[in-house]
Amino acid sequence: MKRILTTLSLSTSLILSSSFVSQVVADDILKNVNLFDLEIASSPQISPDGSQVAYVRRSMDIMTDKALSNIWIIDNKGKQNLPLLSGTQSYSSPRWSPDGSRIAYISNAEGRGPELFVHWLESGRTALLSNLPSSPGAISWSPDGTQIAFTAFVKAQQKPLAKAPAKPKGAKWAAPAIYIDKLIYRFDGRGYMEAGYTQAFVIPAEGGTPRQITSGDFNHRGPLAWSPDGDKLIVTTNHNDEWEYQGLESDLWLVDINTKEMTQLTDRTGPDYSATFSPDGKTIAYLGYDDKKMGYHNTEVYLMELADKSIKSLTADFDRAISSVKWAGSSKQLYITYDDFGKRKLARLSLDGKISVITDNIGGINISRPYTSGGFSVANNGAYAYTAGSALRPADVGYGQKNAKPKRLTALNEDALAHKQLGKVEEITWTSKDDLSVQGWIVTPPNFDPTKKYPLVLEIHGGPFTAYGPHFSVEAQLYAAAGYVVLYTNPRGSTSYGYNFANEIHYNYPGNDYDDLMSGVDAVIERGYINESQLFVTGGSGGGVLTAWIVGKTDRFAAAVVAKPVINWASMALYSDIHNFVAGYWFEKFPWEDPMEYWRRSPLSLVGNVTTPTMLLTGENDLRTPMPESEQYYQALKLRKIDSALVRIPGASHSIAARPSNQIAKVDNILAWFERYREKEETEDKNNN
Numbered sequence: 248m249k250r251i252l253t254t255l256s257l258s259t260s261l262i263l264s265s266s267f268v269s270q271v272v273a274d275d276i277l278k279n280v281n282l283f284d285l286e287i288a289s290s291p292q293i294s295p296d297g298s299q300v301a302y303v304r305r306s307m308d309i310m311t312d313k314a315l316s317n318i319w320i321i322d323n324k325g326k327q328n329l330p331l332l333s334g335t336q337s338y339s340s341p342r343w344s345p346d347g348s349r350i351a352y353i354s355n356a357e358g359r360g361p362e363l364f365v366h367w368l369e370s371g372r373t374a375l376l377s378n379l380p381s382s383p384g385a386i387s388w389s390p391d392g393t394q395i396a397f398t399a400f401v402k403a404q405q406k407p408l409a410k411a412p413a414k415p416k417g418a419k420w421a422a423p424a425i426y427i428d429k430l431i432y433r434f435d436g437r438g439y440m441e442a443g444y445t446q447a448f449v450i451p452a453e454g455g456t457p458r459q460i461t462s463g464d465f466n467h468r469g470p471l472a473w474s475p476d477g478d479k480l481i482v483t484t485n486h487n488d489e490w491e492y493q494g495l496e497s498d499l500w501l502v503d504i505n506t507k508e509m510t511q512l513t514d515r516t517g518p519d520y521s522a523t524f525s526p527d528g529k530t531i532a533y534l535g536y537d538d539k540k541m542g543y544h545n546t547e548v549y550l551m552e553l554a555d556k557s558i559k560s561l562t563a564d565f566d567r568a569i570s571s572v573k574w575a576g577s578s579k580q581l582y583i584t585y586d587d588f589g590k591r592k593l594a595r596l597s598l599d600g601k602i603s604v605i606t607d608n609i610g611g612i613n614i615s616r617p618y619t620s621g622g623f624s625v626a627n628n629g630a631y632a633y634t635a636g637s638a639l640r641p642a643d644v645g646y647g648q649k650n651a652k653p654k655r656l657t658a659l660n661e662d663a664l665a666h667k668q669l670g671k672v673e674e675i676t677w678t679s680k681d682d683l684s685v686q687g688w689i690v691t692p693p694n695f696d697p698t699k700k701y702p703l704v705l706e707i708h709g710g711p712f713t714a715y716g717p718h719f720s721v722e723a724q725l726y727a728a729a730g731y732v733v734l735y736t737n738p739r740g741s742t743s744y745g746y747n748f749a750n751e752i753h754y755n756y757p758g759n760d761y762d763d764l765m766s767g768v769d770a771v772i773e774r775g776y777i778n779e780s781q782l783f784v785t786g787g788s789g790g791g792v793l794t795a796w797i798v799g800k801t802d803r804f805a806a807a808v809v810a811k812p813v814i815n816w817a818s819m820a821l822y823s824d825i826h827n828f829v830a831g832y833w834f835e836k837f838p839w840e841d842p843m844e845y846w847r848r849s850p851l852s853l854v855g856n857v858t859t860p861t862m863l864l865t866g867e868n869d870l871r872t873p874m875p876e877s878e879q880y881y882q883a884l885k886l887r888k889i890d891s892a893l894v895r896i897p898g899a900s901h902s903i904a905a906r907p908s909n910q911i912a913k914v915d916n917i918l919a920w921f922e923r924y925r926e927k928e929e930t931e932d933k934n935n936n
Contacts, residue, residue: 283307283308300321303341312908318333338352344392379399389452390477394452401444435871472522474524486498523573525574544568545562567743576627576629590607591607610634619718619743643655644656671695679738683748685739687735687737692732702925710788711760734771791811791872795853804859809877815879819876859889
C-alpha cells in the first residue's frame, strides 16, 4: 500500500481524503488500515552459486483488496535489492535454472489463468512456456536445464447418472444435475471440485508442448525430484485401491520420463514425501512416519540407498517433527527445519543423526496470528536463504553460509513499523494440571504501565496440532493497540514440544487443555496488572472449539468471540471437508458407532451452562468448520436468551484473513463485541463508586 497511499494523499476526490491519510500515517499506534502497509518476504530461493536470492515480496493492495506477489532479487551482501517481476499481476514460485542464468516462475500476467514462464536474467527477456487449463505447481528444473517438470490438474470425464431429454430449440432450462460419487468431492478454499486428478508433466525449458508422464485415477504431487542423470523423477502418490479413505497415506514413486514406467520406492502404513536426491545420486533423503492412528506423529528424516533400497531414519530418537529437509550442498550433510518451543529452527543434520542448530528465527510469513512458519533454500556451495521473522516484524530475507553468523538482507517493514509503538512480546511459562509445564506469550499495550489495571484477551490457536510462538501477529498487535493485554499460548496438544505433549489430547479434545488455558490466565493475573472483571476470550478453528468449551465451563469471562468453530462433532465429522480424517485420528469410532463420545466432546453439550455474552464469527464459504456449526450454537444461545450475535464473512473460506479487508473485519468485530462489555463494566464501576 505504500505506493498507493502516496497517490491517495494527493487527491481529495477519493474516499480516503488526504487529511485522513496524513492522520493515519502520523499516528504512532498501529491501526487496522496499517495492514495495507505491511510487506512479507516468502519463498526465498538462493541462486546456485549463492550470490543472490530471488524471493516473493507480498504486499497488500488497498484498491483491489488482495495480496500482491512480486519477485525481487537481492545480492548476498544486502546492498542491491531490485524488482525482477513486479506490478499488479501475481508473480510467484521463483526457481533458478541449474546454471543460474534463468528463473522459472508462475504468473497470471498474460491476462489468463496462472501459467509457467521463464525469465532470462542477462537479456531481461521473458517467455510464456505453457498454455494450461489449470494452474501449474511444484515446478522443478532438470539437472541440465533443458526441461522443467511441474504438476497440474487434469480433468476427467464425469458422466451423468441419468440422461436428460432433449430440450426444445430456444428453451431455457435449469442447469443439469451434478452427479457425485467420490468420497472427496469438495475442499475448503476450492468449493465443489471438478472430476479429475493431479498429474506430473515435463516441458522443454525453451518452450513447447508439455508431456504428461503420470496417469491413472490417482493424484501425483510434488515436490518433484530429478535424478542427477535427468532421466527420472520422484513423485508422491498413493496408488492403493482405497486411497480416498487413506487421508495421510502416500508413497514415493520413481517415474522414467521417457517410458513413463513407474517404480514404487516406499511402501508402508504412513506418509512418505518431500524426496530429494543427493548430489552424487546415490541416496534419497525424504520425510515420513509410521502411521499409528494418533492425532500427532513426529515426522522423521529417512535416507534410502538406491543401490540396495535400504532405509534408515536419521531422527528416530529426536522428539520433534521435521518440517523440511534439503542436501547442504554436498552428499555428506543435510539441512532441516523443525519447531521447538514455539520457534522454527534451521539446523545441520549429519548422516549419523547429529543435529546442530544454525538459527531459530525462521518465521513471519503468516502475519494474521503468531503461528510457526517459514522456509529456506540451499545453494550448491552450502549457503542458504530463509525467511527471517521476529515478534515485532513480518518475515524478511535471511542469508547464511558455513562458519558465518546468519544475517538479514532486507528490512521490508521499517518504513511502516519503525515509528509505531508496538506491543511488547514477553514469554511466560507456568505449571498446569498434572504438573505439565506450559509456555505462552504476553503482548502488552503501547505505553504499558504495570501499576495500572488492564483488560485481558486470551487468544487461542487452532489446529489443534499447531503452535504459536514469538512471531509477528497483526491480530495480537491490534488487540494490544486497543488497550488489552493479550495472552496467547500453546496448551497441551500443541506441536513443538514433542510426541507426548501433543498427544495429551489424543481422543480427549477438548479436555485438559482447558486447565492449561485457565491456569495461564491465572498466571498473568498474578502479575498484578489485570482487571479480573474484564477477561475476554477468543480463538479460531480449534481455538473456536476451546472458546466455546470455556464459556460452557466457566463464567469468568466478560465476553467471548467464537471464530469458525466445531460445535457438534457428529455433524462436523460428516459435513466437513476432512470427513475421511476425523474418525480414526481424532475419534476412535464413527459418530453412529459411539454417539455419546462425540456428544461428550462437543461444546454444544455445554450450551445449557453458558451465561457469557458470546459472538460467533465464520466465513460463509468455510468447508473446514462449516457455517452450520456456528449457526447451531448461535440458535441454541438465542433460544436460551443469552446475549449473542452471529457475524458472517461473505465469500470467505476457513482462511478468513485471505483478503485484507476480511482480516480487518474480523478484528474490528471482535474488538467491537469486547468493547460493548468492557464499557458496560466500566460504567457500572463508576456508578458503584
